[in-house]
Amino acid sequence: MLILNNEEIESLLTVENSLVWLEKAYREQAEGKAVNRPRTDMYLPSTTEGGVYVFKSMEGGLQESKVVALRLNSDVIRWEEQEGRVTKKKDPVAPGGKWVGLILLFSAESGEPLAIFPDGVIQRLRVAISSALAAREMARKDSSVLGLFGAGWQAGAHVPAMCAVRKITKVQVFSPTEARRRSFVQEMEKKVGIPVEAVSRPEEAAHDADILVAATNAITRVIEPEWVRPGIHFTCVKDCELGEETIRKADRVAIHARNFAPENFIAGFGDERIAAHDPLDYLRAPRGGKPARAKPPFWLDAPELKDIIGGKAQGRGSPEEATCFINNIGLGIQFAAVGAGVYGEARAKGIGREIPTDWFLESVHP
């Protein structure tokens, strides 16, 4: 069984091979040859003040690649209000000030575990690549200006991903912290070799942009309804970055996945409140009460990315349409696709550490 680290994964992963692997997975999904076990989040009180412990997991399997991936996160998180916005933070409380996110890869032929590796690099890229695949199908062919919100981890992956599917000539980036957006500009210009401009007000990032990307950790609206002009394409890493009002401005909407657990949030805080769809619904519910059941968002019937990739739904109807891709929830098959790709590359190049597979097998009937 192979152990890889993030540096090794980064050396094996390119925007180009990820686009190929993920596109193939969505085609399999469109053909009904892929399976996803929706993400669940299991909460316990944390010993870290102000934090809660969460164990998150999702799974996906691909019939043609004959792999299953399990992706898990074991984290202490907190919600913080920062410059008027509520953000979700993960505290690095594991030894050495680190986080715990893992992908376990299994063979769907022999059942055996093939590899375990951290999820950070893949996690970032698969979100951006899925958004880029959607943009390839939905954005105008002549899109050239990218307006970006956020200067973190996810935002950094979206720049090269969008540049790989459209001839982007300029990036306009807004993030609340000036120092942050400045260092982001330097990093990105080096990476993609086109002008990247930091702006001090969000509307400047949106100005004249053909594609708008919200890739922040905000859990409140980032893209304003009035920025949605004819011909634009806009996307996000969480639907709350858009909000209903902004999404309603789009002429055509697609989502990443419809299939998610009805109550994917399960808590063990020793009270009578029960599982909910959103942890904030839970935390806001009165003790002894039940969280309000959020009604499904109006856009949940929109075509999924697989429908567009698989040719069952149209990405764009005319140059004037405003299109929106809601990267609403992750799918296990993203990890299966990229994980299997990375595993194959690592095997071919002899990269990684080997531990005995036999440690993870048993001659006792399970």
Next chain:
Amino acid sequence: MLILNNEEIESLLTVENSLVWLEKAYREQAEGKAVNRPRTDMYLPSTTEGGVYVFKSMEGGLQESKVVALRLNSDVIRWEEQEGRVTKKKDPVAPGGKWVGLILLFSAESGEPLAIFPDGVIQRLRVAISSALAAREMARKDSSVLGLFGAGWQAGAHVPAMCAVRKITKVQVFSPTEARRRSFVQEMEKKVGIPVEAVSRPEEAAHDADILVAATNAITRVIEPEWVRPGIHFTCVKDCELGEETIRKADRVAIHARNFAPENFIAGFGDERIAAHDPLDYLRAPRGGKPARAKPPFWLDAPELKDIIGGKAQGRGSPEEATCFINNIGLGIQFAAVGAGVYGEARAKGIGREIPTDWFLESVHP
């Protein structure tokens, strides 16, 4: 991070310590301090003829022990008809003719992975120990004759478990294969030091028994309604071994857990059939059709084991009552409880192999 094997786990695990660990977990669950992520089964076609590949997982967390366990199985299974009964088989198709079942243990304080080990030994014992805890609360105090159906893995664990909670003086065992039940008798007599008798007809196992245990791999009825007499206690490892008619004969019913995924079976067989509660419902549904939605069984409102352990429901009302415990579905907290116990024992005794925890941590934000 610690790696243990089944032999090491077996050396650390006793009926007595497992009873303590599991009882504590059910008390935590009764207090709302435990979380369970219901089991899901994700299916893909198998390259093994007549088999299907299934990736099964469940999770559980305990607030007081500060652990989370993920239990997974990556198997090729098949359904077979054997002597008029449909049974489910797991093919050992992993290298060396082995199976793949794992428990991953995490700290709910630091998030870090603590251990990985195979599930076989724990899997068997936790089922039997939960049934024994139920019998301790529900069976008559003077129960002395145990009627057992099955002579396999699960049956073998139930004998010492039941002997630990009631003064059993005789075991009557039926299983369809004579050779199998004979070797079982020898093994069990050595283990529990009381007479174990193999019988050739199922009704002989039930004759004059105070406790009936079905611990088979049958997915059809094993315990007949007419065997349910006043004062008896009966149980199973799957509700189908009892069936509605037999369960209705009980004056009092308890179940292991009510909370399970509404559609825990998710398939990727490239057709229009959708997720179902039971894989057989799926396989029997016509191509292009939908599996019939099985209506919830009548006993799903019965108290759960945690309610009885936690004192919120009564186990037995009178010596004349016939009581029934339906060990209907596994819970992640069983693996968290026994897993944490085994991990603590292994650490205390210096057992197992160590691999660097740092391999499973990351400094990249997940």
